[in-house]
Amino acid sequence: MRVEDWGVIALAGIVLLAGAVHLSDPPRSSASGAVGPPLFDANWIPVPLGSSPQPVGAGTAVPIVLTLQPRSAVELAAFDAAVADPASPLYQQFLTESQFDGRFSPSPSNVSDVLGYFASDGARDVTVSPDRLLVSFVLSAGAADRAFGTRLVELPGPGGSMVRTTEAAPTLPEGIEEKLLGVSGLSGPAISAPGAPPDALDTVRSLAPAPPGEFLNGTGRAAGSQWFVGSDFVPAYDESPLFPGSAAPYPNATFPTDEAVATLLMSSYNASRSVNLPPWDPAQIASYLNQTLAPSWPRPVIEGVPVEILNTTPPSPGSLGALNDTSSNEEENSLDLEMAGSMAPGAEVVNFYFAASLYLNASASTTEGSIASDFALALGSALSHSYSPRRLASVSASFGLPDLNDSAWNLELENAAATGVTVVAASGDQADAPNGLSGRAEGPWPTWPASAAFNSSGTIAVGGVTLSMAGASTGSFDGRGAPSLAYDPSDGLLTGQSAWYDTLAGPGNYSGSEGGASFVFPEPYWQFDSAAQPSIAAASGSEGVSELGRAEPDVSFVANDTIAFISTNPNGSANVGLLEGTSIAAPVFAGLLAEWAAVDGHPFGFLDPELYRIAGYYGAHPGTADPFQDVTSGQNYYFSASTGWDATTGWGGIDAVKFLTADANESIRDYVYAGPTPGLPPPSSTGSADLLLAVPLGIAIAGIIVVWIALERRTPTVISSPSNPTPRTPPPGTPEGTWFACPYCGAARPSDPVRCPGCGHF
Numbered sequence: 183m184r185v186e187d188w189g190v191i192a193l194a195g196i197v198l199l200a201g202a203v204h205l206s207d208p209p210r211s212s213a214s215g216a217v218g219p220p221l222f223d224a225n226w227i228p229v230p231l232g233s234s235p236q237p238v239g240a241g242t243a244v245p246i247v248l249t250l251q252p253r254s255a256v257e258l259a260a261f262d263a264a265v266a267d268p269a270s271p272l273y274q275q276f277l278t279e280s281q282f283d284g285r286f287s288p289s290p291s292n293v294s295d296v297l298g299y300f301a302s303d304g305a306r307d308v309t310v311s312p313d314r315l316l317v318s319f320v321l322s323a324g325a326a327d328r329a330f331g332t333r334l335v336e337l338p339g340p341g342g343s344m345v346r347t348t349e350a351a352p353t354l355p356e357g358i359e360e361k362l363l364g365v366s367g368l369s370g371p372a373i374s375a376p377g378a379p380p381d382a383l384d385t386v387r388s389l390a391p392a393p394p395g396e397f398l399n400g401t402g403r404a405a406g407s408q409w410f411v412g413s414d415f416v417p418a419y420d421e422s423p424l425f426p427g428s429a430a431p432y433p434n435a436t437f438p439t440d441e442a443v444a445t446l447l448m449s450s451y452n453a454s455r456s457v458n459l460p461p462w463d464p465a466q467i468a469s470y471l472n473q474t475l476a477p478s479w480p481r482p483v484i485e486g487v488p489v490e491i492l493n494t495t496p497p498s499p500g501s502l503g504a505l506n507d508t509s510s511n512e513e514e515n516s517l518d519l520e521m522a523g524s525m526a527p528g529a530e531v532v533n534f535y536f537a538a539s540l541y542l543n544a545s546a547s548t549t550e551g552s553i554a555s556d557f558a559l560a561l562g563s564a565l566s567h568s569y570s571p572r573r574l575a576s577v578s579a580s581f582g583l584p585d586l587n588d589s590a591w592n593l594e595l596e597n598a599a600a601t602g603v604t605v606v607a608a609s610g611d612q613a614d615a616p617n618g619l620s621g622r623a624e625g626p627w628p629t630w631p632a633s634a635a636f637n638s639s640g641t642i643a644v645g646g647v648t649l650s651m652a653g654a655s656t657g658s659f660d661g662r663g664a665p666s667l668a669y670d671p672s673d674g675l676l677t678g679q680s681a682w683y684d685t686l687a688g689p690g691n692y693s694g695s696e697g698g699a700s701f702v703f704p705e706p707y708w709q710f711d712s713a714a715q716p717s718i719a720a721a722s723g724s725e726g727v728s729e730l731g732r733a734e735p736d737v738s739f740v741a742n743d744t745i746a747f748i749s750t751n752p753n754g755s756a757n758v759g760l761l762e763g764t765s766i767a768a769p770v771f772a773g774l775l776a777e778w779a780a781v782d783g784h785p786f787g788f789l790d791p792e793l794y795r796i797a798g799y800y801g802a803h804p805g806t807a808d809p810f811q812d813v814t815s816g817q818n819y820y821f822s823a824s825t826g827w828d829a830t831t832g833w834g835g836i837d838a839v840k841f842l843t844a845d846a847n848e849s850i851r852d853y854v855y856a857g858p859t860p861g862l863p864p865p866s867s868t869g870s871a872d873l874l875l876a877v878p879l880g881i882a883i884a885g886i887i888v889v890w891i892a893l894e895r896r897t898p899t900v901i902s903s904p905s906n907p908t909p910r911t912p913p914p915g916t917p918e919g920t921w922f923a924c925p926y927c928g929a930a931r932p933s934d935p936v937r938c939p940g941c942g943h944f
Contacts, residue, residue, distance in 0.1 A: 223369040223551055227347045235335035238346065240324030244334065245492070245540075245548050246305075247555035248296060248317045249363040249589040250288040252596075258286050262599040262638035266791050268851040274784055276602030279313070279566055286600070287314045292361045299358045303329045307492040309559075312566030313597060316559055316590050320492060326368065330354065336372060344372040346549050364589030370549035408650055409743050409760065411474040412524025415770055417673045418651055418740065419811075421525065421838040424781050427478060432839055437480050438780035439528035442572045443772050444564035445518040446557060446579050449488075449496035450507035451538035459507055460500040461486055461535045462515040463749070466756045470520050470747040473667040480528030484519055489536040489563055491556070496537040502749065509538050513748040513759060518580055518769040520746050525773025529780075530572050534564050550583050557581065557631065558590035561605070565597055575779040575786075578772035579607040579641070580765030582629035585702045591631055592639075595788075599639035602785035606771050607632040608764035609645040609735040613683055613694025614829075615819035621690045626820065627725060628734050633700040635732050637707050639788050643734035644771050645831050646682035646695040646741020646764040647813055651675065667745070681816030681823040681830040682741040684762060693762060694818040695738060697829040699725055703732035708791040713801040714827035715859045721821060721829040723863035730862060735832035736790055738813060739767035774838060782842060796844050797833050798855040801826060809840035 229235055238244070252258050264272040277285065293314050297305070303325040309318050323334045330352035339345040347369040353359065416422055423432045450459035467484050475481065486499040502512065515533060522531045536556070541548060557579070564577055577598065598605050610629040612620045620626075632643035652674025683694035699705075699722040709718055709732065718733040741764045748759035779785045786792070800808035813823045813831040821829040844850050 223348075223352065223365050223367070226351060226369040227345060229335065229337070229347060229349060233337050235337040235347070235349070238323040238334040238336055240322060240327075242323040242334075243320050244323050244326050244367055245320055245552050246300075246318065246326070246365065246367040247552055247559065247590055248365050249555075249558075249593055250292060250296065250315055250317065251361055251363055252286040252288060252315065252593065254286065255363075258596055258600065259638060262596055262788065265600065265602075266638050266788050274602070274787065276785065276787055277600050279597075279601050282597055282600050283313055283566075286597075288361070290314070293317065296358060296361055299355070300329055309491065311559055311562035313562050313594075315593050315597065316555070316562055318491070318555075318559060330365075330368065334368065339371055346370060346372040363593060366555035366588060366590060367549060367552035370551035370586075372549055409745055410651075410740070411470075411667055411670075411745050412521045412770070413474045413476065413669055414651065414673055415521075415525060415740055418649060418676045419770075419774060419835060419838050420840070421774060421777060423839050424777055424842075425479070425527070432781065432842065434781050434783070436780050437528040438526045438575070438776040439480060440572050441526065441575045441776040441780050442530040442532060442569040443522045443526055443769075443776050444567070444574060444577045445515070445522065445531070445533045445769065445772075446560040446564065446577065446581070447515045447518065447533055447535045448509075448511050449535050449538045450502060450512040450515075451509040451542050452505045453508040453542065455505060456539070456543050457505070458494075458496050458537045458539050459502050459505060459512070460497045461533060462499050462512055462519060463501050464499050465501065466747040466749070467516060467519050467523075469756060470516075470667070471523055474669055475524065475527055476669045476671070482523035482526060482528060483530045484523060484533075485530065486533045486535065487563070487567060489534055489560060491536045491540055491559075494537040494540060496535060499533075507749065509542060511535075511538055513746075513761075514580060514765060516748045517744075517746045517759065517761060517765065518578055521744075521766055521769040522578060522773040522776075525770055526776040529575075529773070529776045530569060531773075532564070532567065532569070534560050534567075536560065550586060551588065554583060554586055554588040554630065555590040558588060558594045561591065561594040561598070565594065565601065565603060573779075573785065574601075574603050576604045576606060576772040576775040578769040579605065579631055580763075580768045582608065582610050582624060582632060584624045584630070585628055585633050585700055586630050587702050588630070588634075591634055592636070595634065595636075595639045595641065599788040602787040604642060604772075604775050604786050604789050605640075606642045606644050606768050606775070608768040609643045609738075610696030611646075611693050611741075611763050611765075612696050613692050613818035614696055614698060614821060615692045615694070619689050619692045619819065621692075627698050628700050628732075629696065630702075632734055633703055633732055635703065635706055635734075635790060638791075640706070640732075640790060642771070642789055642793075643697075643736045643832070644764060644767045645697055645735030645738035646762075646767045647679045647738045647831060647835065648682045648742040648816070649676060649740050649835075650678040652677050676811070679811060679813045679815075679835065681738075681813060681818060682762065682764075683816060683818045684742070692819060695735065695741060695764060695830050696818065697721075697733070697735050697821060697832070699727050699733045699829075700731040701727060705730040705732055706790070708794045709733060710859055712794040712827075712855050712859075713798040714794060714833075717824070717827050717829070719860045719862055724820075727862070733829060735830075736793055737771065737810075737833050737836060738831040739770045739835055741767045771836075774836075777838070778842060782845070792845070793833065795853055795855075796841075796850055797827065799844075799850045799853040802853075802855075807840055807843065809837045809844050811835035811837060 264270040265274060265276055267273055293310060297308060305319040305321055307320045327333045332348040332350045332352050334348055336344045336346050352368060422428050423430055424435055425437060426435050449461045452459055471481055488496045519531055519533060595605060609632045612622045612624055614626045616626050617623055631641050634641045654672045681695055685692050722730055742762040744761050744766050746759045746761055747756040749757040797810055810833045813834040814825050816823045818830050823830045827833055
C-alpha cells in the first residue's frame with residue numbers, strides 16, 4: 183500500500199483568516215529579536231559544501247506542519263512511563279482522549295498565537311488537529327523565507343530527484359518558537375507529481391501468475407504454497423478459544439463488539455483523469471467478510487472517515503465505476519480492512535484517508551518530511567475520533583518511508599500511549615536488500631514509522647512470515663474471475679513458519695520481511711535491558727552503525743499467500759488479489775489486539791516493554807506456556823531467522839491465548855532481565871561495506887554524495903547549537919540505555935521524544 187494521512191479538523195474559534203502577503207518585506211531573522219531554543223525541521227538537510235542550490239520559486243506552494251509543545255512534555259513522558267510500568271500504581275490506568283486533551287493538549291491561546299504569526303504572512307488552508315498538537319497550512323516559498331528567517335533552496339539528489347532544504351536552520355521569534363517542538367515541510371527529498379511519491383513504501387505486492395486458491399497447493403513459481411483468507415489466521419494464532427462458542431473457551435471469551443480498530447490510508451486515484459476515487463468499495467469488503475467469516479461470528483462494522491486537507495475532501499467509499507485506481511491505494515485499503523475485520527469480528531474498523539491528489543496531481547509539491555507529518559495528522563484524527571460506545575484499541579499503519587525522525591508523529595505516539603492505543607506498523611518489504619535488487623527506494627535498512635519507538639511510547643514494528651497449516655482445502659481457483667470463498671471450519675493447527683522472503687521474480691523484485699537497527703532512533707531501555715540485546719548488538723554491528731539504535735521488527739505475523747478482494751470490475755464482480763507484504767501482518771495484529779482488549783477488559787497501549795519482558799522471562803524459564811511462536815528458519819537478503827529475537831522476524835508470532843495468560847502472570851509482570859546487555863561488537867566484525875556499495879551505479883555521481891549519505895543513511899548532522907552548551911549528565915541511578923549522546927551538542931539526553939537539556943534540539 184501507499185498511504186499518508188492527516189487527521190485534521192479546523193477549530194473555528196482558533197483558525198485565523200490569512201493576511202496579505204508582502205513579498206517586499208525583509209526576511210525575519212534572529213536579529214529581529216531574541217529567539218528561544220534552536221528550531222529545526224525534523225528532517226532538515228544541510229546544504230553540502232561546494233554545491234550550488236537554487237532558490238525555490240517565491241510563489242511555490244509549500245505545505246507546512248507544525249508540532250506544538252504539549253502543556254508539559256516532561257509530565258507527559260512521565261505519565262506514559264507510569265502506565266507502561268507494572269510497578270507503578272498507574273499501570274494501564276489510561277486516559278480518555280478528552281482527559282488527555284484537558285491535561286496535555288496545547289491551550290487554544292497558544293494555537294491562536296502561532297496561527298496569528300503565520301497568518302500575517304498569508305498562511306492559507308489552515309487546519310488544526312482535534313487534539314491541537316498539530317497545525318498544517320500552506321505558505322508560498324517567499325512567505326516561508328520571511329516567516330522562518332531563512333531561504334528555501336533546491337539541489338539535485340539521487341536518481342534525478344530534487345532535495346529541498348534551507349540555507350540555514352529555521353528560526354522564529356521567541357514567543358512563537360517556545361510554543362513549538364518542530365516543523366516539517368521545509369526540508370527533505372522533494373516529491374513532485376505527476377506520479378507516486380518515489381520514496382513511499384508500497385507494503386503490499388500482488389503475486390502473478392495467480393496460483394490456485396484458498397488452502398490449496400500452488401502451481402508454477404508458487405508450487406508448494408498454501409493460500410489463505412483472513413479468517414484462516416484466527417486458528418493460526420490460537421484466537422479461536424477467545425470467541426464464544428468455541429470447544430474450550432477462554433475465561434471471559436467474547437467478540438470485540440465494544441472495540442475499534444483504525445487504519446491510516448489515502449484515497450484511490452486515476453492519473454489519466456487526475457481525479458480522486460473512492461478509497462474502497464463497501465460491497466466488495468462486505469462480500470469478502472460475509473463469505474469468509476464463520477456464520478456465527480458478528481460482522482465487523484466497516485466505516486470510512488474522509489479527512490479534509492488543504493480544502494480538499496476525498497470521495498466517500500463506493501464503487502470506482504469504469505475508472506481504475508492507478509495508485510494501488512484501493513488494494514491496500516481493502517486488504518487492511520479485510521484483515522483487521524477478519525481478526526476482530528464485530529469490531530468497528532475505521533479507515534481514515536485523505537485525498538491522493540494532494541501528492542499525485544501535477545501541481546503537488548511536498549517533501550518526505552511533510553508526508554511523515556501528514557501521517558501524524560491522520561493518527562491524531564484516529565485518536566480523537568468518537569467511537570462511542572466503543573473504544574479504540576489499535577491503529578494499523580501499513581506504509582513507510584526511509585528512516586527519519588518526525589516530531590509530529592512522535593508526539594501523537596505519546597498521545598496514543600497515554601490513552602491506551604497500540605500503534606502497529608509494517609516493518610517493510612525490502613528484505614534489507616539494496617534498492618537495485620528490490621525495485622524499491624527506501625534503502626536496505628529499517629523504515630519509518632515502524633522504527634519510531636522510545637522508552638515509553640512508540641510504534642510496534644511488525645515483520646512478516648510465510649506460514650503453513652494443517653487442514654483441508656475448501657475449493658480451487660485458477661486465477662480467472664472470482665473464487666467461491668467460504669469460511670473453512672477444517673482449519674487445523676499451525677504447522678510451520680519461516681521468514682518471508684521472495685526472490686522468485688528475480689533481481690529488481692526481491693521482497694521480504696525487513697529489519698535491523700535504526701540509524702535515527704536510539705535504542706530504548708526495554709531493548710537494551712532485554713534478552714534480545716545480544717542479537718541486536720550483533721545485527722547493529724553488521725550494519726556498521728556507530729551507536730546502538732532501535733531495532734526491528736518486534737514481532738511477525740503472516741505476510742504471504744493471502745487472498746483478498748481488492749477492487750471492483752466494471753461488471754460489479756470483485757478482482758481477487760493474491761498478495762504478499764507486511765501490510766498483511768500489521769492489520770492482522772491490530773485486529774488481534776482488539777480481541778485481547780475485549781477479553782481482558784482493557785486496551786494495552788504501548789506494548790513493546792511488555793513484549794520484551796515476557797520474552798525475557800521465557801528465555802530464562804523456557805516452557806510450553808511461552809506465547810511467542812519463535813521463527814528459526816528462513817532469511818532475508820541480509821539477516822537470518824534464529825532462536826529468540828532476530829532482525830528478520832523479531833520474537834516471531836504470538837499465540838493469542840498464551841499471551842493473555844502470560845499477561846496475567848504476576849511473576850512475569852515483575853520479571854527483570856539480568857543480562858547480558860552487550861554494546862556494539864568490535865569494528866572488525868562489521869560486515870556492511872559490500873552491501874552498502876551494492877546500489878545502482880548511477881547513484882555514485884560526483885556532487886551528490888553528501889546528499890545521498892544524508893538521505894539513505896540518515897546519519898545525524900549538526901544543524902546548529904549554542905556556542906556554550908550547558909553540559910548535562912543522566913540523573914543518578916538512571917537505567918543504562920535510557921539516555922544517549924545528543925548528535926547536536928554531545929550532551930547526555932533522554933531517549934524519549936523531548937528536547938535535549940544541553941542544547942534544546944528536539
